[in-house]
Amino acid sequence: MxxxxxxxxxxxxxxxxxxxxxxxxxxxxxxxxxxxxxxxxxxxxxxxxxxxxxxNLVARNLRTQTTNTIGVLSMGPLDFGSSSVLSGLDDASRQAGYGLITAQLPHDLDDPRAPAEIERAAGRLLAHQVDGIVLASPYPGFEDLWDELLNTIPFVTLSNHPRQEVGATYVDSYAAGRLATEHLVDLGHRAILHVRGPRNLHESSDRERGYRDVVDAAGIDAQVTVPCEDWSSTSGYRIGRLPIEGRWTAAFCANDAIALGFQHAMYERGLSAGRDYSVIAIDDMPDAAHFHPPLTTVALDHLELGRSAFRMILEHLRTGSPAANTVIEPALVRRESAVPPA
CATH class of the missing domain: 1.10.260.40 (lambda repressor-like DNA-binding domains)
Incomplete structure (x- = not known):
């Protein structure tokens, strides 16, 4: 030659x-x-x-009946948490030589079009012969749609309210709500406002439940705002513009973005976080360290959540049995926005 x-x-x-x-x-x-x-x-x-x-991946896939692809069914807006989960999934899958096929689903399970759209999205993933599926949704009732899937393909759900005994990985929003509220109580606050997350979402309910359990144990009256429309800073700002009854010295916001909008509204009222009141939130998104003042928050490792979901799918594929549930624990990040009451 x-x-x-x-x-x-x-x-x-x-x-x-x-x-x-x-x-x-x-x-x-x-x-x-x-x-x-x-x-x-x-x-x-x-x-x-x-x-x-x-x-030769084509030849190998024909022999092994695998495609080295994982499907992701995601429901809800692409915010900091959900995009970080996808980044973690992508990172872990690429390192293992797998690809991802993602489908973004409608936000409202009550929408009459939702069941048909979800069925079509699942059908597209199955038509690609994905080796496993990750279900990512904060909405109660989403898993009820997957009874037929349970016994046909390995799958992992990102839910802290799983219907099955195994096959779930999640960040502990209840523990995060407790941790945030306990920090304010430990600083000496006895009038704590909770700026609640969107209604009908597991994370919002769990964070509020963690808050209520801590203030009840401390003998403090719970003060909870109306739910935010979504997880955005705009929603936090709108809540901050509403009349807030009662006296409070600290606010626990359901996530960092809501805290940013809430602080903006308080600033327009002549109040500064870290001086006139304290504020704490949940997520620890990268911008939180650059708020004014830097935001005290509870970190949720969404990247690790995505990596964990992929590892569990891979374990199921290798062993033939679902992986045990895993929990990503929260961690307090102390900054200047939460201080003892004046």
């Missing part, structure tokens, strides 16, 4: 010969299915790199 001719594509057998292992050992290393010793893995990878070997 002269230099003008194309070189033949290196095969798995070429890799095995150069690494001095069997073809089966090379296959186990490349697919991650089965044990391969550390020394053999290193020799195989060196051979892959030297030869420039690339697996």
């Amino acid at each position: 002269n230099s003008q001719q194309k070189r033949s594509r290196p095969s798995m057998a070429d890799v095995a010969a150069l690494a001095n292992v069997s073809v089966g050992t090379v296959s186990r290393h490349l697919t991650g299915r089965g044990y391969v010793g550390a020394d053999a893995r290193q020799r195989i990878q060196s051979a892959v790199d030297e030869l420039g070997y690339r697996p």
